[in-house]
Amino acid sequence: VRIRIGYVLDQKPDRRGDVPFSDVDGGNIGASGCQCRCDVRSVPDPHLQKLIVGCEHIEKSGWRALHGEMFMPDGTKTCSMRVDLVPIGEIPPPVKREASAVLRSVYDADVTIAPDQDLPADAYDSGRDQYHAEPFIEIAADVTRGEKAIGLTTADLYYRRRNYVFGLAYLDGRSCVVSTNRLSTSSDGGFSRRSAEDVFTDRLRKEVIHEAGHMLGLDHCENNRCAMSFSPTVQEVDRKEETLCGSCQREVF
16 A cells, blocks of 8 residues: 555555545544445436536636636547446435536536435444445446446545545546535635535535546646645635646546
8 A cells, every 4th residue: 555645545456456546534444345236227317407517617707817827728628428426325406416517517528317326334334423435436336337437425434544535536447436424514714705505516516526537547636726636624625626727637638
């Protein structure tokens, strides 16, 4: 195992050959894996009929002028992939819509909503009142028929010695998970005057971009405004942008 500040990179492949990569902060080792038996057919989701397309912050002309050439123009995108969003536990429709919208906006992804999955009982640690994150990745991988899968959950997740995680992904792998549990604080600490709902939505979209980037092979970025920068707390999440920096875009697109 090779340890770096801000994340854990495990060189030992899992059973599918993926290399585990975590977006972590605090925690303990615990919880066993799970076996998922479910309906694996991906179906259109009626909530996506009201899909919000595009990233409003990127579209504003003043934003691009402020940041100069740090972010590449949207027109350079050529990446296209099929992504299944896999709800694990009960997921509010707006969370599905926003996750789908940002995947379409940033990665030009073809997004489908998979059937809802139960929370993995074997992953629950009663002493911590949290779920181990890795089984959620396995559920997403087992369900998907697409190229990539993103598990969405409201469960509070942890990984190894980390107190909690916003998300967990296999680097250059097929699946990941994003938890909304700790993104739902009431404000962004005075960083802006946005409503709590807007702050939550921005955090969700950034974490979806982040974990999807890991599945596409992107490591953590040293540019703290890039969505791929390491964000151990919501304060760091609030300060980064809702897109990839030029260097990360060139790697993906």
